[in-house]
Amino acid sequence: MQNAIKVRGLRKVYEDKKNGAKVAVDGIDLNVETGEIFAILGPNGAGKTTTVEILEGYRDRDAGEVSVLGFDPGDLKGQDRTWRNQIGIVLQSTSDAEDLTVAETVSHFAHYYSNPKDSEEVIAAVGLTDKTNARIRTLSGGQRRRLDVALGIVGGPKILFLDEPTTGFDPEARRTFWELIKTLQIEGTTILLTTHYLDEAEALANRVAVINNGRILEVATPANLGGRMNAKARVAWMANGRREEIFTDSPTKEVALLAKNFDGEIPELVVSRPSLEEIYLTMIGDQEVSA
Numbered sequence: 001m002q003n004a005i006k007v008r009g010l011r012k013v014y015e016d017k018k019n020g021a022k023v024a025v026d027g028i029d030l031n032v033e034t035g036e037i038f039a040i041l042g043p044n045g046a047g048k049t050t051t052v053e054i055l056e057g058y059r060d061r062d063a064g065e066v067s068v069l070g071f072d073p074g075d076l077k078g079q080d081r082t083w084r085n086q087i088g089i090v091l092q093s094t095s096d097a098e099d100l101t102v103a104e105t106v107s108h109f110a111h112y113y114s115n116p117k118d119s120e121e122v123i124a125a126v127g128l129t130d131k132t133n134a135r136i137r138t139l140s141g142g143q144r145r146r147l148d149v150a151l152g153i154v155g156g157p158k159i160l161f162l163d164e165p166t167t168g169f170d171p172e173a174r175r176t177f178w179e180l181i182k183t184l185q186i187e188g189t190t191i192l193l194t195t196h197y198l199d200e201a202e203a204l205a206n207r208v209a210v211i212n213n214g215r216i217l218e219v220a221t222p223a224n225l226g227g228r229m230n231a232k233a234r235v236a237w238m239a240n241g242r243r244e245e246i247f248t249d250s251p252t253k254e255v256a257l258l259a260k261n262f263d264g265e266i267p268e269l270v271v272s273r274p275s276l277e278e279i280y281l282t283m284i285g286d287q288e289v290s291a
């Protein structure tokens with residue numbers, strides 16, 4: 001597969017008069033394949049937004065090579081419009097014109113692109129049809145975020161950048177949003193998202209990169225991150241009113257043995273592997289201890 005995004009040795013240092021220099025991105029290498037959903041996970045201040053803003057062409061860098069759809073966003077050589085036409089961006093927070101309606105806002109943004117999607121279809125895709133003529137100031141936080149996504153996709157982008165797209169969503173809105181993102185992937189869009197939510201990365205991403213202190217700790221599928229698939233399984237059950245548990249490489253065998261002991265159903269049996277959240281917190285925690 002072709003790489004939609006390729007990054008080598010990316011580095012960004014912020015000069016801060018009060019606190020001195022801050023290395024926000026400290027030598028990042030990344031490949032995002034065409035058509036994949038790639039998530040960048042990391043705690044506050046890890047360098048996620050800085051990285052994404054450099055890829056979007058909104059921030060310069062101090063070192064490294066960057067290619068997004070074959071162009072260097074820091075040196076577009078006059079190809080700005082051609083390149084921007086293929087990029088969709090949903091920033092962490094947007095301030096839309098409060099008095100425009102949803103339809104007016106989407107149509108307005110559509111004019112920036114050479115070959116925009118049909119505004120009505122885009123509004124329907126983000127589930128805002130019944131708000132088509134509502135003014136932006138009357139929308140809820142979740143509805144505004146969906147409008148942000150509408151503005152990100154109205155140009156029919158090849159790559160969509162989403163910076164913490166579902167912050168502040170209720171669980172149902174989050175799930176609806178995930179379905180929208182999966183549909184965009186099926187239609188061929190490459191998606192790079194940053195998130196604090198482990199369940200979001202697990203539900204959406206083909207691969208995740210965990211970053212901390214401007215460095216990548218690991219890139220893997222959500223199932224494999226931190227050796228998750230090879231971690232011991234926890235088998236837990238109730239016996240004589242007490243919770244029992246063991247950690248094992250062969251849970252099937254253990255459960256079969258237990259079933260024999262109990263002569264049938266094992267009370268309150270649970271077999272589990274570490275969650276993505278547990279693995280992630282261990283990775284971040286280990287780094288903080290060793291830093």
Ligand code: ATP
Pocket residue numbers: 014015016022023024042043044045046047048049050051
């Ligand atoms: P969050 O999850 O909180 O959005 P993040 O992973 O996106 O965090 P960045 O916003 O990229 O992190 O910030 C990385 C580091 O760079 C932080 O220490 C931050 O304080 C610092 N930083 C970001 N922007 C600037 C700036 N304009 N000037 C100085 N320092 C900055």
